[in-house]
Amino acid sequence: MRWAQACHRVLWRRRGWPARLGLLGVASLLGLGFYLGGLQVTGNFHTVIPQELYRSAQPSPAQITAYAASYGIRSIVNLRGANPGRDWYEAERTAAQLLGIQHVDFAMSAKRPLDDARAAQLIALLRAVPKPVLIHCQAGSDRTGLASALYLAAVAGQGEEAAEGQLSVLYGHVGLPMLGPYAMDETFERMEPALGFPDS
Template identity: 35%
Template sequence: MFFILSITVVIFLIIEVFGNFYKIDKYVYRSGKLNSYNLQFYHKIYNFKTIINLHGKSSKSWYKDEKNISKQNDITHIDFKLKNSIIYDTNTTKQLVQLMKDAKKPMLIHCLGGADRTSLASALYIYAIKNSSKQEANKQFAWYYGHLPMIRKKVIAMDRSFDLFVDEAKKDKNED
């Protein structure tokens, strides 16, 4: 119990203080929703050209701040709403992959906490756009990003969505 509590506290600090911000490669970054200070701070360093918000539109202040900061800094802001408890078909994941391919780089991908939906998008980016292995892409579903399907059972849907995408991609390659 102490171990789980300790991990929870660490993850909370990573998400709330640092925004769960990580570099995927020199063009793509992942995070949870960032407060206005963190968003401006990371933008100054990494000069995002696109933000993909997987949480979707919101009436909350963080969303308004994000939209304003995007507008002030000529950042393309895209809302692509996903829910972390839904297993998505390949049409949805293919749309997300195409969106990431077409987006101006550098790009920031985020959801609310940066743990589940962002892990799915990051894994899709690694696998489908960078053409890395499934094993390499699966590293995006790590506990240190806050992805904990053993504790939060419903979020396994993100892993399953990725598996469906990979299975379909393999079928498509075999048909060629």
């Protein structure tokens, strides 16, 4: 207890504002780390549009079963692409088949922008698959965020703010230009005029 009080005096009384800001910065980073870790532990599952579109990280067979029972999932779009022979992929396909869920693979990278042709293919796929649909990537934050944003904008006809909200730290997406996943933000920004959103 005395040691903690001594640290408090050094940081908050003797060092002044720089030490306080440094401590707050470290605490903020730790808090963000715990939050992002918690998203992965819980599967990063979220409702985008009830009875229509859901998003998640890589689901286990048990999670697929639970999502199907709770939300009536009729199709899964795997944004990691086909990975025959990989345990996660075979388990996902088997679970979907056993539950009568349509399973579709769409390969994309979280670190490379999606070109216009591929974005159009993804929008057409999301429009066509049986609903409710679950879309996922590995972490459920970047590729899934872009796919959710495109769905809201191009299929559901929702506004720019709602669509862009899917690319958010709330889902684990950190859209900073120096990070690879910023490619998802770049893709959406580039497509805004085609989606009916004027340049701002």
